[in-house]
Amino acid sequence: MLDHLTYTAPEPKTIQGAKQDWELVIGLEVHAQVASNAKLFSGASTGFGAEPNSHVAFVDAAMPGMLPVINEFCVAQAVKTGLGLKAAINLVSAFDRKNYFYPDLPQGYQISQLYHPIVGEGEVIVDMAPGVARRVRIERIHLEQDAGKSIHDMDPNMSFVDLNRTGVALMEIVSRPDIRGPEEAAAYVAKLRQIMRYLGTCDGNMQNGNLRADVNVSVCAPGAYERYQETGDFSHLGTRCEIKNMNSLRFIQAAIDYEARRQIAIIEDGGKVVQETRLYDPDRGETRSMRSKEEAHDYRYFPDPDLLPLEIEQGWVDEIAGAMPELPDEKKARFVTELGLSEYDAGVLTAEVESADYFEQVAAGRDGKQAANWVINELFGRLNKEGLSVETSPVSAAQLGGVIDLIGSGAISGKIAKELFEILWTEGGDPAQIVEARGMKQVTDLGAIEAAVDEIIAANPAQVEKARANPKLAGWFVGQVLKATGGKANPAAVNELVAKKLALA
Numbered sequence: 001m002l003d004h005l006t007y008t009a010p011e012p013k014t015i016q017g018a019k020q021d022w023e024l025v026i027g028l029e030v031h032a033q034v035a036s037n038a039k040l041f042s043g044a045s046t047g048f049g050a051e052p053n054s055h056v057a058f059v060d061a062a063m064p065g066m067l068p069v070i071n072e073f074c075v076a077q078a079v080k081t082g083l084g085l086k087a088a089i090n091l092v093s094a095f096d097r098k099n100y101f102y103p104d105l106p107q108g109y110q111i112s113q114l115y116h117p118i119v120g121e122g123e124v125i126v127d128m129a130p131g132v133a134r135r136v137r138i139e140r141i142h143l144e145q146d147a148g149k150s151i152h153d154m155d156p157n158m159s160f161v162d163l164n165r166t167g168v169a170l171m172e173i174v175s176r177p178d179i180r181g182p183e184e185a186a187a188y189v190a191k192l193r194q195i196m197r198y199l200g201t202c203d204g205n206m207q208n209g210n211l212r213a214d215v216n217v218s219v220c221a222p223g224a225y226e227r228y229q230e231t232g233d234f235s236h237l238g239t240r241c242e243i244k245n246m247n248s249l250r251f252i253q254a255a256i257d258y259e260a261r262r263q264i265a266i267i268e269d270g271g272k273v274v275q276e277t278r279l280y281d282p283d284r285g286e287t288r289s290m291r292s293k294e295e296a297h298d299y300r301y302f303p304d305p306d307l308l309p310l311e312i313e314q315g316w317v318d319e320i321a322g323a324m325p326e327l328p329d330e331k332k333a334r335f336v337t338e339l340g341l342s343e344y345d346a347g348v349l350t351a352e353v354e355s356a357d358y359f360e361q362v363a364a365g366r367d368g369k370q371a372a373n374w375v376i377n378e379l380f381g382r383l384n385k386e387g388l389s390v391e392t393s394p395v396s397a398a399q400l401g402g403v404i405d406l407i408g409s410g411a412i413s414g415k416i417a418k419e420l421f422e423i424l425w426t427e428g429g430d431p432a433q434i435v436e437a438r439g440m441k442q443v444t445d446l447g448a449i450e451a452a453v454d455e456i457i458a459a460n461p462a463q464v465e466k467a468r469a470n471p472k473l474a475g476w477f478v479g480q481v482l483k484a485t486g487g488k489a490n491p492a493a494v495n496e497l498v499a500k501k502l503a504l505a
């Protein structure tokens with residue numbers, strides 16, 4: 001189905017001021033909060049914005065003797081996400097303790113999955129332009145706990161801690177270093193977000209931190225990446241730095257751009273890039289060192305003795321697979337092949353599942369392209385202007401469908417249809433009834449149109465002379481007749497009658 005896509009190789013980047021061409025190599029670790037009402041190992045609520053420390057079970061606060069109990073729904077969500085990324089599902093996985101001290105981590109360790117993640121290798125197709133895509137391999141997805149939140153800006157002398165987020169389920173989605181530029185990195189995160197929103201496994205709210213990414217960046221000379229791909233040997237690649245906790249697509253791009261330039265400058269000056277963890281400062285547009293690179297052994301990982309290995313059955317996975325919704329790529333391809341939409345329009349309409357659903361209701365039993373034009377140009381245009389979304393649209397799919405039907409039956413012209421849309425937007429109501437009650441019906445009565453044409457011709461003898469000499473000027477009469485009839489005269493009929501009358505006059 002995706003055969004029509006061209007997979008592009010990246011262009012080497014000429015960085016201004018650099019002595020030679022460089023290529024960027026980027027791998028992302030995306031943390032996606034699992035859409036679930038309860039946490040990964042406790043029944044406490046995951047609701048956002050609650051009173052601090054009001055959603056904390058004893059196990060989240062690491063009270064002595066409390067034991068974690070796995071939340072089956074969170075596991076199902078991870079499996080569903082894995083299936084959505086065409087990934088292998090591991091029927092046996094296990095939880096490990098990642099030990100470190102932090103005030104917002106009362107256990108003194110995070111429960112994660114280092115050695116046996118629940119999801120293995122998969123892929124994401126990243127759309128770069130209509131018909132052009134890149135394939136990014138997924139290495140793994142593991143389930144882990146989120147930490148709490150330290151609050152340093154509420155009091156000059158004290159820090160506070162809010163444990164509401166402690167223990168909330170995260171999926172860490174680790175990509176291979178297959179991303180080759182800032183735009184691609186942003187498009188990759190956007191695609192992941194789109195897929196998970198279709199699946200209902202993560203709400204993708206980046207502002208609330210429900211989707212955030214650690215961005216690994218390195219640079220290499222042209223050709224080095226191909227050697228890595230052929231051999232799987234990472235030593236062909238440059239040393240990477242990891243930029244932590246990015247929750248904006250714009251900042252991800254800016255941080256990669258800055259980081260690549262920084263590394264190139266170091267190498268070209270004869271220095272060496274030091275592998276480290278860095279932070280992006282959006283105010284200064286820079287990354288700065290946070291800590292030197294930590295290794296797995298620094299965390300003293302070991303299997304969590306409080307949790308049994310997680311064994312799931314193939315039958316359960318098949319059940320989840322059987323209940324998968326149509327994914328964005330499939331929907332987009334169907335809109336192109338079955339409804340005749342352009343790749344671009346299909347992309348716009350499938351960006352959000354709610355938009356796609358709305359469009360499909362409008363298009364049902366109608367012309368797909370006409371429905372797409374109305375939804376994209378009139379509806380989305382208006383929604384954007386007012387800062388609304390399809391879910392809060394004042395005009396329903398049924399109402400917009402009604403407008404299109406009235407055009408189709410010849411009851412109203414395209415121009416009147418826009419006025420009708422405006423009335424529906426501000427006042428609501430039934431499109432057909434409004435047209436009837438307000439006399440908006442198109443005049444197809446030729447007698448009435450003829451009378452209007454005669455009147456205009458009689459009142460403008462000088463214009464008639466000119467139009468006879470230059471038939472292009474007949475348009476002026478058409479415009480006058482349409483104006484005189486309040487835009488309700490059938491334009492085709494007016495055109496025909498004007499031409500006829502001018503020739504006869």
Ligand code: ADP
Binds near residue numbers: 177218238
């Ligand atoms: P760690 O667990 O130590 O952070 P991993 O080897 O699991 O390291 O890699 C983490 C991320 O870094 C992955 O997304 C991977 O694709 C990416 N990555 C690895 N090597 C490079 C590199 N040379 N340049 C850019 N990204 C890289």
Ligand code: MG
Binds near residue numbers: 029214242
């Ligand atoms: Mg890492």
